[in-house]
Amino acid sequence: MTKDTDEILAWVADIFETPLEKIRPETKRDEIEAWDSLGILTLIARMDEDYHILLTDEEIQRLRSVGDIIDFLNQRDASPGP
Amino acid sequence: MAKCKIGGAAIRGIVSAVPSRRFDNFRDASGFSEDEVRKVVGMAGVKSRRMAGESVCSSDLCQTAAESLLEKVGWERDSVDALIMVTQSPDYLLPSTACILQAKLRLPITCAAFDVGLGCSGYPYGLYLGALMLSQGGIRRALVLHGETPARFADESDRSVSLLFGDAGSATALEADPSESAHPWAFVLHTDGTGYQDLIIPGGGFRERFPEDRRRYCVSMNGANIFSFSIKRVPAVIEDTLALAGTTKEGVDYYILHQSNQFIMKHLAKKLGIPEEKMPLTLGDFGNTGGPSVPLTMTEGGLVRPADRPLTLMLVGYGVGLSWGSALVQLAPGAVLSSVELGNQG
Numbered sequence: 001m002t003k004d005t006d007e008i009l010a011w012v013a014d015i016f017e018t019p020l021e022k023i024r025p026e027t028k029r030d031e032i033e034a035w036d037s038l039g040i041l042t043l044i045a046r047m048d049e050d051y052h053i054l055l056t057d058e059e060i061q062r063l064r065s066v067g068d069i070i071d072f073l074n075q076r077d078a079s080p081g082p
Numbered sequence: 083m084a085k086c087k088i089g090g091a092a093i094r095g096i097v098s099a100v101p102s103r104r105f106d107n108f109r110d111a112s113g114f115s116e117d118e119v120r121k122v123v124g125m126a127g128v129k130s131r132r133m134a135g136e137s138v139c140s141s142d143l144c145q146t147a148a149e150s151l152l153e154k155v156g157w158e159r160d161s162v163d164a165l166i167m168v169t170q171s172p173d174y175l176l177p178s179t180a181c182i183l184q185a186k187l188r189l190p191i192t193c194a195a196f197d198v199g200l201g202c203s204g205y206p207y208g209l210y211l212g213a214l215m216l217s218q219g220g221i222r223r224a225l226v227l228h229g230e231t232p233a234r235f236a237d238e239s240d241r242s243v244s245l246l247f248g249d250a251g252s253a254t255a256l257e258a259d260p261s262e263s264a265h266p267w268a269f270v271l272h273t274d275g276t277g278y279q280d281l282i283i284p285g286g287g288f289r290e291r292f293p294e295d296r297r298r299y300c301v302s303m304n305g306a307n308i309f310s311f312s313i314k315r316v317p318a319v320i321e322d323t324l325a326l327a328g329t330t331k332e333g334v335d336y337y338i339l340h341q342s343n344q345f346i347m348k349h350l351a352k353k354l355g356i357p358e359e360k361m362p363l364t365l366g367d368f369g370n371t372g373g374p375s376v377p378l379t380m381t382e383g384g385l386v387r388p389a390d391r392p393l394t395l396m397l398v399g400y401g402v403g404l405s406w407g408s409a410l411v412q413l414a415p416g417a418v419l420s421s422v423e424l425g426n427q428g
Contacts (some may be wrong), residue, residue, distance in 0.1 A: 037241075037305060037306070038121060038122070038241060040305075040306045041125065041305065041306065041309050041345060041346075042089050042345075044306060044309055044310055044313070045309075045313070045345070045349050048313055048349070048353070049349070049352070049353075054313065054314050055310055056310065057306070057307050057310070059305075060310075066290060079421050
């Protein structure tokens, strides 16, 4: 099952406190100001909180664009938990 | 598997010691823009810190704490049978800082004294060793000292650590008490050395004796890995300790966690379902002081202490090593909790 891309885009926009219109699958990490070392901590926390996924170091390194996050969540077939 | 219960030890008192020099991250952090400071403070929660001067070591902070503690609990120096110094900021590579402190504190030569080289996880390990020694007979009174000066090993230009760390020492008086055997303390102690590079001072040890780059003598941290490690390991070690002790989350009065970072700690509280008032935060005023942040939070965390029963405390250290551990202990109403300050002249 493919997760709703729009849902993930909104989730990413919320994490990095960035307007939704600036978040596209092709948006690169360095194009999002808040996706810095502190932003990564928020991403790790929200992955744990919302999808019960504990990111490994390798997985963190592989997430270089919004599209990578979308692919990652779809590969894990993750769905938001309680 | 390192899980065990040890009975027959009591905490008679804890005194923490911090440098008198207060460093305000907004006012005094001149190397960073206001926006950078606001972002880091917003996440880490460290508004101000206590920083030791160049002449003040962990041992000085611990000595100050121990002098005050001995007086407050009324122990004769000759009655102290063991001194355990837990630190990763020793005075020298050798001798052990514990030996120097045995002399400075004028403890008897019949006193066993040794260092334990652990950082953020150090307090539960120190209590474990102290309680274990008391439970074997022969040793009746032990001082567990735990001090660090992380602000002194941080590179001032490194945003990930320079606004975070403060310095602190502590002294804990443990005494054999057979009446406490009915309420054994529970310990869970674990290690994952595959992450040793995630928090490291690479230079100055025997692996890399005299590096030219001064930054190799400063701490380097992979914050993302440390965060992932913390949220993976801390909830599990708390659950394991509760199960070992045969109690529930509600049976614990306070969860005193190593004050790593406010964002991490609040995430842990939420994940564990622990109300924030049961997990005191002191890093806003003192910063991340390494493992001594646990005893520092016991004295400075505003614990409400009923007069008619002991507090049940879950003490958790986690970080550098990677190493983590917990101690579920009782703190009697009469036990001393106090703090002192040390001027920067030592």
